[in-house]
Amino acid sequence: MEVCGDEELSKFDEDASILIAKEALERTRQHEDDAILSPKTDANSNDVDTPDGTMTSLNDSAEKLPILGCTEAQSAFPDVYHVTNIDNQERIRVYTEDILGDCRPDQIAVRFAQYVLSHIEPAGWRAVWRSSTGTTETTGAFDVLVEVDDVRPEDLNASVHIVSPFLCDRPEVQQASVENLLASRDYMLPLSELWPLYDENYDHGKTALVIEHIRFFYDNIWRPWDGDDEEDYSFVLRHLGPRLMLYHDLHTGAVPPSTTEQYHATLALYQQRLTELDKFEDRMGAADSDSELDSNDVLECARRHEELDALKRSIQVMENPMMRQTICFRGCTAGPGVPKGPRPDGERVTHLISDKLTVGMVTDLGLPPETILQYHTSLQVALDNTFEGDTVLLFPGRHVLSQPIKLCDPITIRGVGNPDDVTVEIMVATMQFAILCSSFHVTMSGLTLQASCLGSTIDVTCGWTKLEKCRVKCGGRIGVKVQPKAMLTMMQCEVTGATQRGIDLEAGCEAELVDNVIHGHGSGPAPGYVSEPAAIRVQTLKPSQDSPDDLPPPLVFKHNRIGPNTAYGLQILVDQMEHCRLELSPDTPKEHAIRHNFKWIITEGNTFVENALGDVEICPSIETIKFD
Numbered sequence: 001m002e003v004c005g006d007e008e009l010s011k012f013d014e015d016a017s018i019l020i021a022k023e024a025l026e027r028t029r030q031h032e033d034d035a036i037l038s039p040k041t042d043a044n045s046n047d048v049d050t051p052d053g054t055m056t057s058l059n060d061s062a063e064k065l066p067i068l069g070c071t072e073a074q075s076a077f078p079d080v081y082h083v084t085n086i087d088n089q090e091r092i093r094v095y096t097e098d099i100l101g102d103c104r105p106d107q108i109a110v111r112f113a114q115y116v117l118s119h120i121e122p123a124g125w126r127a128v129w130r131s132s133t134g135t136t137e138t139t140g141a142f143d144v145l146v147e148v149d150d151v152r153p154e155d156l157n158a159s160v161h162i163v164s165p166f167l168c169d170r171p172e173v174q175q176a177s178v179e180n181l182l183a184s185r186d187y188m189l190p191l192s193e194l195w196p197l198y199d200e201n202y203d204h205g206k207t208a209l210v211i212e213h214i215r216f217f218y219d220n221i222w223r224p225w226d227g228d229d230e231e232d233y234s235f236v237l238r239h240l241g242p243r244l245m246l247y248h249d250l251h252t253g254a255v256p257p258s259t260t261e262q263y264h265a266t267l268a269l270y271q272q273r274l275t276e277l278d279k280f281e282d283r284m285g286a287a288d289s290d291s292e293l294d295s296n297d298v299l300e301c302a303r304r305h306e307e308l309d310a311l312k313r314s315i316q317v318m319e320n321p322m323m324r325q326t327i328c329f330r331g332c333t334a335g336p337g338v339p340k341g342p343r344p345d346g347e348r349v350t351h352l353i354s355d356k357l358t359v360g361m362v363t364d365l366g367l368p369p370e371t372i373l374q375y376h377t378s379l380q381v382a383l384d385n386t387f388e389g390d391t392v393l394l395f396p397g398r399h400v401l402s403q404p405i406k407l408c409d410p411i412t413i414r415g416v417g418n419p420d421d422v423t424v425e426i427m428v429a430t431m432q433f434a435i436l437c438s439s440f441h442v443t444m445s446g447l448t449l450q451a452s453c454l455g456s457t458i459d460v461t462c463g464w465t466k467l468e469k470c471r472v473k474c475g476g477r478i479g480v481k482v483q484p485k486a487m488l489t490m491m492q493c494e495v496t497g498a499t500q501r502g503i504d505l506e507a508g509c510e511a512e513l514v515d516n517v518i519h520g521h522g523s524g525p526a527p528g529y530v531s532e533p534a535a536i537r538v539q540t541l542k543p544s545q546d547s548p549d550d551l552p553p554p555l556v557f558k559h560n561r562i563g564p565n566t567a568y569g570l571q572i573l574v575d576q577m578e579h580c581r582l583e584l585s586p587d588t589p590k591e592h593a594i595r596h597n598f599k600w601i602i603t604e605g606n607t608f609v610e611n612a613l614g615d616v617e618i619c620p621s622i623e624t625i626k627f628d
Contacts, residue, residue, distance in 0.1 A: 077143065077167065079198040080128050081208030086216075088244050094213055095221075096236050103236075105229040108222075109154075112214065116153040116191070119210045123150050125203075126163060127194040143169040144178055148194070149187075156214060157188045192218060220247045224274055225312060242319050255324065262432075263318050265454045265477065269429065270311040272499070273452070277304045303427070307452055310429045339408045339439065343387040349374050351382040354395035361395065365416070379424065386411050394447065396421035404428050404453075405435045407442045407465075415446030419469055426451040433459040434475070437486075445469050456481040456504070460488050467493050474498035479521070484508035487553075496520040502565070503536045510553035516560045522567025522612070532613055534571035535562050538601070556602045564610035572598065572618045594618070 099115045100108060129146045145167040146160040160182070166175040182189075192215040196204040221243050226235075249255045250263065284297050317323045343349070349372045354361070357375050367373075376382040379399040382392055392413045404426065415422030424447055426434040434451030435458045445468040451457040452475035458465070460480070464487040472479050472493065477500040482488045487510040494517045495502045502521040505511050513536075522533030538555060562569040572594065594601050594616065608615035 077128060077145070077169070080195040081198050081205060082195070083209060083212045086212075088248060091213075091216070091244060092236075092240060095217065095240060099213070100236050100240075102234040104232060105226045105235050108226070108235060112156060112217075113153040116151065116156065116210065116214070120151055120153075120191075120207050121204065123148055125207060126197045127160075128197070129160065129189060130193055130195060132193060142173050142178075144173075146189075146194070151191070152188070156191050158191055158194060159187050160189055160194075161187065191215075223315070224271055239319075242321065245321060246319050246324070249324070259318075262454065263315070266311055266314050266318075266429075268499075269452075269454060269476070270308065270315065273304065273308055273311065277301075277308065280304065307427060307429050310427075314429070340387050341409070342389065347372055348389040348391075349385075349387070350391045350393060351376060351386065352393050352395070353377070353379050353382050353399065355397060357395075365393065394422050394424070398423045398425060400425045400427065402427050404431050404433055406438070407436065408438045410439045410441040412443040412445075413447065414444075415448075417446075419446045419448055419471055422446060423448040423450055426453070428453045432456070433481075435459070436461060437463065437465040439463045439465075442466070443468070447471070448473065451475045457498070459483070460486045460509075462486050464489070467491070469493065472496070474502070474521075477501070478504045480504070482506060482509040482511055487511065488513075490514070490516055492516065494518075497523075499523055500533045501535070501537045501567075505536070505538045505555060507539045508553065510555070512556040513560055514556070514558045518560060518562050519564055519609075521565045532571070532617075533565075533567035534569070534613075534617075535565045535567055535611065536570045537568075538570070538572045540572060540574045540598070554600050554602060557606055558603070559605040561607045561609065562611065562615075563608055564612075566612045568613045568617045569608045569611035569615040570606075570617070572601075572616075574618065574620060 100111050103111050124147075126145065126147045129144045131141050131144070145163045147163050148158045148160050150159040152158065162175065162178060162182070166178075168175075168178070191211050194211060196208040196211070221240065226239075250260050255263075281301065284293065284301065350367065352362070352373060352375045354375075355377060362373070374382070374385065376385075379392075379394065380401055380403070383405060386392060386409060388409045388411070390409075390411050392411065394413070394415050396415075396417050399422075401424070426449075428434055429452050431453045432455035434453045434456070435449065437458065437460045440463040442463070443466045445466075448471040449457065450473040454476050456478040457472055457474045457476060458467075458480045460482045462483070462485060465482075466489040467480075468489075468491050470493045472495045474495065474497040477498060479495045479498040479502040480488065480490070481501075481504040483506050485508055488505075489512045490503075491512075492515045496517075496519055498521045500522065502518045503511075503513065518535045521535045536557070557570070594603060597618075
């Protein structure tokens with residue numbers, strides 16, 4: 001099947017859209033139980049079982065409105081209203097009849113403002129503020145009890161103050177810190193982050209339900225680019241049905257888990273890149289207000305717009321039911337490639353990559369006289385022509401690739417000169433990796449590796465990969481990932497910018513990290529991930545029942561600077577049963593506990609600086625695997 005272009009994706013026929021909406025309703029009727037999400041018990045849970053049924057309409061009796069019971073972690077918090085099982089039919093009715101009607105996308109903010117003005121109590125009600133990374137930035141999410149002083153329908157915000165006595169789900173968060181944060185925001189919070197307190201008279205039930213409709217719409221139906229759409233069409237007819245069907249399919253198992261994760265990661269990456277672009281354009285405007293625009297900034301701005309367009313198309317493909325079933329991001333399942341082996345004539349070639357080449361540039365390399373040279377202006381062409389044992393030399397400049405690098409032959413890629421001046425930029429926004437290493441020996445040195453991808457910037461699947469004097473600027477969830485039975489040596493490198501994990505060492509891999517700087521990780525949203533973000537995550541093996549004293553492959557961490565990160569510095573995940581047997585004392589420094597309990601992890605002279613979740617954490621995980 002051909003993929004539709006931008007025009008086809010953006011223009012649904014209205015009759016077809018109505019059919020899609022009807023199909024979404026029919027799916028809900030056929031899978032009524034599936035439409036209720038499974039209960040969760042974390043502090044930021046969105047779905048729980050409730051004994052009293054649910055209130056799905058503002059006309060329902062208030063006695064039907066459920067409450068969110070306290071979990072053990074929230075025992076000090078009062079109950080809050082929580083709606084759990086509004087089906088697609090009711091959502092379409094509310095958004096069509098009560099809120100949006102047949103309005104255009106650019107009229108939606110006004111319609112929601114009118115809805116809030118008519119139905120939400122303007123002041124005097126209390127709520128739990130469940131903060132997000134968008135409002136708390138680097139401080140991490142927390143729950144705080146607040147009272148609403150005034151609701152501002154025009155921007156769906158509310159003015160609040162902290163209730164006395166101060167109540168927060170994280171003991172380490174002080175009231176002064178929250179006051180400073182609120183003051184920096186003029187004490188204004190999004191309504192979607194407020195969960196009204198339950199009261200026996202159900203006085204605030206309607207307010208809770210209105211906020212739920214706002215929260216669901218902007219979390220699951222609205223897209224970041226909708227606000228810029230000035231076309232004259234009905235948002236409900238074109239988008240509501242397909243996007244509700246997508247939501248239903250993602251939450252009922254109709255879409256494979258890997259594709260569901262892919263979709264959410266793509267949407268989160270789009271939002272992150274959009275924020276970065278807005279800041280970049282603001283800086284451009286401030287710097288060049290009195291002078292001509294810098295040509296490099298203009299090119300960089302164009303590149304970022306192209307990346308956003310690619311991410312947008314990927315998301316729109318998923319919203320089309322037929323494309324969703326047939327395509328499912330096939331590019332993300334690309335394999336590791338096939339090794340070519342030695343060149344047929346047995347020769348080994350050194351490839352030179354530069355926009356232009358002079359005799360002096362070659363002479364300065366000091367290569368042996370017998371070296372066989374090939375000159376390319378494109379890195380991609382050079383990689384296509386490499387064989388086992390070849391060397392690729394990159395001269396200073398920006399070397400851009402539009403497809404991932406698959407290194408399945410033993411080769412060396414080296415930058416000439418300062419690593420900051422030799423940039424390899426890999427633009428694969430919807431792929432799960434940017435560089436895949438599957439050869440028995442790959443070396444990369446003297447490079448800045450910059451990638452925009454969903455998963456890992458560098459994925460070592462097998463063999464031995466060596467990174468030396470490289471800067472890895474991550475554009476996805478993970479910086480460098482090392483899979484079981486693979487080996488990584490990383491020396492004098494900098495790894496920065498992953499939204500979840502800078503270095504991810506899976507169970508059974510071998511790694512040596514020496515003199516590296518690992519910082520700036522854990523900045524992005526991570527819905528649905530098992531573990532908290534970390535600069536370095538180590539996933540351990542279960543001891544073998546036959547040989548419980550067998551040690552896994554060694555992991556060596558020496559003289560690394562870890563931090564600052566909006567994450568753990570070093571996180572070690574162990575099997576839940578094994579975690580119970582560890583000798584862990586609150587008074588024992590974590591690095592000492594590592595040396596005592598994990599003799600195969602060698603640590604020496606590491607420096608931890610400003611890691612928001614903690615420097616070292618040893619915690620149980622269901623993700624560990626058996627040591628064979």
